[in-house]
Amino acid sequence: MDVSLFDFDLPEDLIALRPAEPRDSARLLVVHEDGRLEHARVCDLPAFLRARDVLVVNDTKVIQARLRGIRERAGSPGAKIELLLHRRSAPDRFWAFARPAKKLHPGDTLKLGTSIAAHVVARGEAGEVEIGFELTGARLDAAIAAEGETPLPPYIAGKRKADTRDIADYQTIYAREEGSVAAPTAGLHFTPELFTRLTDAGVTREHVTLHVGPGTFLPVSATDTSKHKMHSEYAVLEADAAARLNAVRADGGRIVAVGTTSLRTLESAATPDRTIHPMARETDIFITPGYQFRTADVLLTNFHLPRSTLFMLVSAFSGLDTMQRAYAEAIRERYRFYSYGDACLLFRRP
Known part of the structure; x- marks a missing residue:
């Protein structure tokens, strides 16, 4: 049609x-x-x-799937990045949409929020990256809940930031x-x-x-x-x-x-x-x-x-x-x- x-x-x-x-x-x-x-x-x-x-x-x-942080790479200044986790691939890994995706490559280390250490495992299609975390399982879930943001849809997120009211x-x-x-x-x-x-x-x-x-x-x-x-x-x-x-x-x-x-x-x-x-x-x-x-x-x-x-x-x-x-x-x-x-x-x- x-x-x-x-x-x-x-x-x-x-x-x-x-x-x-x-x-x-x-x-x-x-x-x-x-x-x-x-x-x-x-x-x-x-x-x-x-x-x-x-x-x-x-x-x-x-889940509090939106994470913000810094890409850290030897010999290069830190770059601000944003991740939207969307599919778990292992107890310590997620596929995510990255912004800007072009700044991330396998092996890059990431600091997300104030407490989450991670690295880029692989690149996928259309801005996707697989992220490996130092934490795993329930400890990773707790860290994401503490550091992440409510992943409001783009037609809301483009007009205002997520806040504590959105959690509920x-x-x-x-x-x-x-x-x-x-x-x-x-x-x-x-x-x-x-x-x-x-x-x-x-x-x-x-x-x-x-x-x-x-x-x-x-x-x-x-x-x-x-x-x-x-x-x-x-x-x-x-x-x-x-x-x-x-x-x-x-x-x-x-x-x-x-x-x-x-x-x-x-x-x-x-x-x-x-x-x-x-x-x-x-x-x-x-x-x-x-x-x-x-x-x-x-x-x-x-x-x-x-x-x-x-x-x-x-x-x-x-x-x-x-x-x-x-x-x-x-x-x-x-x-x-x-x-x-x-x-x-x-x-x-x-």
Whole structure:
């Protein structure tokens, strides 16, 4: 498909720089199966779901993945560098995006923050480097947590620096499995009180894990979707959770994916007969209009970037015409966009 079909103009002032307070007070644009649009709040979610429905949330935890420091090389002045850790390759190694990458070469030593000693192991493609650390395992994790910064997406980081508020704001309340450099942002809207009301309404909850990589922010640069190479991310769905999800559907309940990461995990785990299987592997599933969904009936998600794989996914879920109309309505009504913004609740088009 022509990528320009997924383009739209977004006023800069609609990009949210802070989340709503409380979290579940964010606005919610409901897109019904027939394309009808309805305005609500995230706290109204129980009214749109029913007993026997199951929420599927992504329990990945964002790490303090942005590190700043100095490259030290004999006979050369120190150069300031910035790293965005995005994939662990060993207990003492990470692949990272470096700025400026051209200043780093294998063998260079690095001082990151005030306490982390490291070196460049290898160079990769598109500004990637593999970094080896003197610390390893839990000690390295603790040092990164102490010295690193919240890896805010570029459309926020370009407008303000990360601060202590972001440590909590850019994390779901159910995050537990460390590994993401970006939050599964649909989950940021939940509060303990909202979960209590959903439980009281008979809505259950299951967890998947997908460690979100920086590729989630990248617009599609190809002119046709068939030419785009999707980034790969590690995802896990446990066997007992898969069995319960299959049982929910057999009992007439609906699967409600909280976020595109949860949906991509479910779709990666399902076979053509719509059975959901356990998985623990990389997935690079790329969902565009025409895709036949096997799992979720409902999707809670934020508003996404133009020309992004995520806007393509929601257009596949509810129809491109419908989502173009929904986003036009959201812009007209001044909904807040992107990671800290408002949400939409999509009921899958039959």
